[in-house]
Amino acid sequence: MRWRPAAGTLVLVALLAAAAAGLARSAAGAGQDDPVRSVTADLRCPACQGESVADSRSPIAAAMRQAVADQVAQGHSRDEVRRWFVQRYGPDVLADPPARGVELLLWAVPALTLLAAGYAARRTLRPRPRRTDDLPAAPPADGPPPGGAARRAWRWSALGLITVVVSVAVAARGLDRPRPDPAPADPVAVAVGLARDLEAQDRYDAAAQMYREALRDRPDDTIRLRLAFALLRAGDATGAGQAAQEVLSHAPDSPDGLLVLGLAQRRTRPAEAPRTLRRFLTVAPEHPAAPEITRLLAAA
Amino acid sequence: MLGELGTSSLTVGLLCATLTALLWLRVALFGAPTRPARLATAATLATAAVACGVLEAALLRHDFSVRFVAENGGRRVPLYYTVTSLWSALDGSLLLWLLVLAGYAVLLAGRRHPPRLQAYAMVVVSAVTVFFFALSCFAASPFRAVDPVPPDGPGPNPLLQQHPAMGVHPPLLYVGYIGLVVPFAFALAAPLAGREGRSWLRVARPWTLVAWAALTAGIGLGAWWSYAVLGWGGYWAWDPVENASLLPWLTATAFLHTALGPGARRAGWNLVLACASFVLVLLGTFLTRSGAVASVHAFTESPLGPMLLGFVLLAVVASTILTGWRTPELAGRTASPVLSRNTAVLVNGVLLVTIAAVVLIGTIFPLLSGPLGGVRTSVGPGYYHRTALPLAIVVLLAMGVTPALRVGDRTQALRRLAVPGAVALATVAVVGLLSRPGLPALSAFGTAAFVLTGLAGQLPDRLRRSGRGRLAGLVAHAGIALVAVGVAGSSAYGRDAERTLRTGETLRVADVSVRLVGVDRRGDSGMAVRARLRLSESGDAERAVTPALRYHPARDTAVTVPAIDTGLLRDTYVTLIAVSPDDGSATLRLAVNPLVGLLWAGGALTAAGGLGSALATARRRRRVGTPREGAQPASVAVRAGAAG
Numbered sequence: 001m002r003w004r005p006a007a008g009t010l011v012l013v014a015l016l017a018a019a020a021a022g023l024a025r026s027a028a029g030a031g032q033d034d035p036v037r038s039v040t041a042d043l044r045c046p047a048c049q050g051e052s053v054a055d056s057r058s059p060i061a062a063a064m065r066q067a068v069a070d071q072v073a074q075g076h077s078r079d080e081v082r083r084w085f086v087q088r089y090g091p092d093v094l095a096d097p098p099a100r101g102v103e104l105l106l107w108a109v110p111a112l113t114l115l116a117a118g119y120a121a122r123r124t125l126r127p128r129p130r131r132t133d134d135l136p137a138a139p140p141a142d143g144p145p146p147g148g149a150a151r152r153a154w155r156w157s158a159l160g161l162i163t164v165v166v167s168v169a170v171a172a173r174g175l176d177r178p179r180p181d182p183a184p185a186d187p188v189a190v191a192v193g194l195a196r197d198l199e200a201q202d203r204y205d206a207a208a209q210m211y212r213e214a215l216r217d218r219p220d221d222t223i224r225l226r227l228a229f230a231l232l233r234a235g236d237a238t239g240a241g242q243a244a245q246e247v248l249s250h251a252p253d254s255p256d257g258l259l260v261l262g263l264a265q266r267r268t269r270p271a272e273a274p275r276t277l278r279r280f281l282t283v284a285p286e287h288p289a290a291p292e293i294t295r296l297l298a299a300a
Numbered sequence: 301m302l303g304e305l306g307t308s309s310l311t312v313g314l315l316c317a318t319l320t321a322l323l324w325l326r327v328a329l330f331g332a333p334t335r336p337a338r339l340a341t342a343a344t345l346a347t348a349a350v351a352c353g354v355l356e357a358a359l360l361r362h363d364f365s366v367r368f369v370a371e372n373g374g375r376r377v378p379l380y381y382t383v384t385s386l387w388s389a390l391d392g393s394l395l396l397w398l399l400v401l402a403g404y405a406v407l408l409a410g411r412r413h414p415p416r417l418q419a420y421a422m423v424v425v426s427a428v429t430v431f432f433f434a435l436s437c438f439a440a441s442p443f444r445a446v447d448p449v450p451p452d453g454p455g456p457n458p459l460l461q462q463h464p465a466m467g468v469h470p471p472l473l474y475v476g477y478i479g480l481v482v483p484f485a486f487a488l489a490a491p492l493a494g495r496e497g498r499s500w501l502r503v504a505r506p507w508t509l510v511a512w513a514a515l516t517a518g519i520g521l522g523a524w525w526s527y528a529v530l531g532w533g534g535y536w537a538w539d540p541v542e543n544a545s546l547l548p549w550l551t552a553t554a555f556l557h558t559a560l561g562p563g564a565r566r567a568g569w570n571l572v573l574a575c576a577s578f579v580l581v582l583l584g585t586f587l588t589r590s591g592a593v594a595s596v597h598a599f600t601e602s603p604l605g606p607m608l609l610g611f612v613l614l615a616v617v618a619s620t621i622l623t624g625w626r627t628p629e630l631a632g633r634t635a636s637p638v639l640s641r642n643t644a645v646l647v648n649g650v651l652l653v654t655i656a657a658v659v660l661i662g663t664i665f666p667l668l669s670g671p672l673g674g675v676r677t678s679v680g681p682g683y684y685h686r687t688a689l690p691l692a693i694v695v696l697l698a699m700g701v702t703p704a705l706r707v708g709d710r711t712q713a714l715r716r717l718a719v720p721g722a723v724a725l726a727t728v729a730v731v732g733l734l735s736r737p738g739l740p741a742l743s744a745f746g747t748a749a750f751v752l753t754g755l756a757g758q759l760p761d762r763l764r765r766s767g768r769g770r771l772a773g774l775v776a777h778a779g780i781a782l783v784a785v786g787v788a789g790s791s792a793y794g795r796d797a798e799r800t801l802r803t804g805e806t807l808r809v810a811d812v813s814v815r816l817v818g819v820d821r822r823g824d825s826g827m828a829v830r831a832r833l834r835l836s837e838s839g840d841a842e843r844a845v846t847p848a849l850r851y852h853p854a855r856d857t858a859v860t861v862p863a864i865d866t867g868l869l870r871d872t873y874v875t876l877i878a879v880s881p882d883d884g885s886a887t888l889r890l891a892v893n894p895l896v897g898l899l900w901a902g903g904a905l906t907a908a909g910g911l912g913s914a915l916a917t918a919r920r921r922r923r924v925g926t927p928r929e930g931a932q933p934a935s936v937a938v939r940a941g942a943a944g
Contacts, residue, residue, distance in 0.1 A: 165430060167610070
């Protein structure tokens with residue numbers, strides 16, 4: 001029977017080797033799936049709650065997926081694409097921002113829990129020998145507690161119960177009554193609202209995307225002007241100029257249209273810019289941007 | 301009319317609940333007769349039932365003068381979803397919560413448990429009932445009058461009108477959630493009830509098993525609903541609402557194991573876990589029902605937050621004081637061997653508690669990071685994948701090792717683990733070499749193989765012995781292992797693609813392809829757009845599938861209706877994302893999700909195992925026979941019990 005342990009060891013070694021090979025191959029191959037999917041799964045959809053760009057069905061996520069696909073098609077690596085998004089939108093665009101500051105909590109709390117629970121388990125497994133309190137300090141009371149204590153307990157409990165009810169009643173008075181749902185939201189208004197939020201966060205590219213979404217549903221000059229402003233701030237002077245020109249084709253004297261067009265022309269066709277901006281000043285001398293434009297023209 | 305009836309039933313209910321709590325307190329403190337207390341308990345259940353019935357009647361009769369109906373009812377809503385809209389928004393679901401809670405109270409009052417322990421436990425349950433009645437009465441009454449009365453309502457949230465699981469999932473989840481009040485009540489009652497308190501574990505475990513089985517089924521149905529309705533092809537998004545249901549499940553699972561066997565050795569663990577489970581239920585209710593944490597499916601936003609939070613704190617304080625006050629002394633103060641079931645159960649407890657900590661901090665992080673100076677962001681699935689999943693695999697491993705430790709003899713244990721270990725290694729080798737699922741999925745496959753082989757090895761032994769509860773435990777564990785295989789398989793081998801197709805074009809994923817035949821619009825109730833598709837798998841005959849987009853004007857939302865083709869080994873899942881204005885093209889997402897069926901099967905097995913175990917425990921108890929109390933006053937019974 002001497003062969004049995006040897007055979008057992010042999011089988012074990014063979015199984016371990018095969019399993020190691022399987023693990024190694026699997027680990028090496030894990031990264032070879034769709035690169036677009038793997039990048040977008042790590043990006044947070046800015047218009048949704050807790051969904052990744054890969055899973056969200058919102059238009060802005062679709063736009064971001066397209067942006068990732070474009071960059072991957074241009075031969076950028078995953079890390080490059082990720083870095084590009086972080087540079088543009090800040091680290092919060094990542095679904096898992098790198099742990100720093102408050103985010104350390106996400107790791108510290110589980111680690112402390114593991115330690116504390118592990119310590120408690122150790123205590124349960126290896127209890128310290130008891131010295132002084134080998135006997136229970138007070139034998140557990142049996143039967144109802146003696147009269148005086150019971151009456152006190154009764155009074156306090158009844159009082160506590162009533163306090164709970166009264167505090168709920170009082171707290172409820174201070175509440176806003178839950179309002180009935182507001183009138184159905186207009187999807188265009190939602191898109192414009194989202195875009196404004198994005199603008200407030202200096203994310204003009206994403207804002208422009210949302211304005212384009214809104215425009216597709218409602219070709220409105222106010223939205224087009226906002227799009228033009230967002231494009232201008234995002235650095236797309238050509239796009240901003242086009243949008244402003246479209247507005248001006250309907251309303252040749254739109255002050256905002258002239259303003260954006262002029263500012264865009266300063267980058268695309270510097271020769272025409274002063275003329276457009278001067279026209280802006282004549283059309284809207286009271287415009288809040290007018291003093292700034294006067295200064296610009298004077299400096300030129 | 302109905303509104304006034306409902307309001308008065310809530311008011312009477314609040315009075316009844318308060319009276320119930322006080323009467324049970326008299327039973328506990330002075331040994332007063334239990335009959336009035338039982339009657340008051342039953343009366344509380346009756347008022348909760350009347351309140352639910354009145355609201356249901358108002359929904360069915362489209363009585364829009366009742367606020368809840370005006371906000372959640374609608375004439376166009378199908379009958380089934382009108383019935384289920386009782387729990388489709390906060391105020392109505394609070395009534396269902398009350399009904400279930402009062403139901404548990406009546407069941408608990410009706411069982412023959414040690415009398416003082418039972419009385420104190422009933423005080424705790426009734427106090428919880430009082431709080432929720434007060435909440436429903438003062439802060440979230442669904443019965444307030446609406447003036448002027450609207451002609452029609454918007455109907456419940458469109459996502460809640462799409463899947464038949466809506467009728468079962470919330471009630472089951474509530475039965476699970478609220479059932480955890482029973483172990484909580486017993487844990488608080490144990491230190492108060494003196495010597496009787498020592499039996500609390502034996503008494504509380506079957507109740508916990510029932511609640512746990514319902515919670516498991518509820519979570520499983522929730523995942524199924526999410527898979528079938530939300531249209532992104534997944535079943536678990538680590539969303540706050542999902543996490544809130546997972547948290548008590550984790551601690552209750554740990555409790556069920558620490559309460560096994562010589563549970564008195566782990567007295568502290570049992571008390572803390574039993575209390576934590578219900579506190580997490582309350583915390584979850586606070587998180588998801590107060591609008592504190594944004595979620596894909598936290599449908600309600602309400603101002604109940606501060607009150608619920610206050611009650612969570614009250615529960616924490618009460619459980620800390622009561623359980624810390626007089627911890628029942630520990631039996632068997634001897635160190636157990638390192639390789640023993642006791643160790644395994646504690647390791648399992650430590651890991652489950654740590655997973656719960658991961659899920660909890662991930663869920664409340666957005667609440668904490670703002671005030672602490674961070675950016676208010678939610679935590680993405682990546683965090684949980686890196687933290688909770690490895691821990692879960694270790695839990696699975698511990699699950700496979702534990703049964704082998706029965707004898708405590710090391711060589712015996714190793715011999716028992718040899719075959720499962722070999723099968724696990726072989727699985728890893730074969731699966732890893734043939735396909736490349738990635739490390740997490742591969743280790744999950746290996747561990748699941750380990751567990752399943754071990755369980756199969758125990759099957760003959762367990763069948764031979766009479767205890768049916770043991771078989772139920774085995775089934776529950778097998779279910780968990782199957783869920784692990786389903787999760788790993790669907791995340792590792794799932795493939796999807798998304799593209800805009802013109803009519804006649806084809807989208808292909810692996811060997812599955814769909815061809816766009818055309819787009820239909822139906823204008824009757826709005827606005828449903830369907831994409832007619834032909835789907836073919838590995839060159840088989842084509843089948844017609846029609847995913848759709850439904851627009852609900854009353855709520856201004858568009859809802860996708862994915863077309864899911866369920867197979868034995870894999871599902872094909874087609875979602876219509878958008879349609880061009882001229883109907884000439886449609887944006888589609890085609891996903892192939894392998895092994896998803898195992899998730900549902902595993903979840904069902906786990907829940908069934910839990911239920912079977914509860915039934916077996918109850919039957920065993922009945923066979924052994926508990927002393928019948930008869931109609932004598934509790935105090936006499938206590939004395940008699942103490943004497944005998």
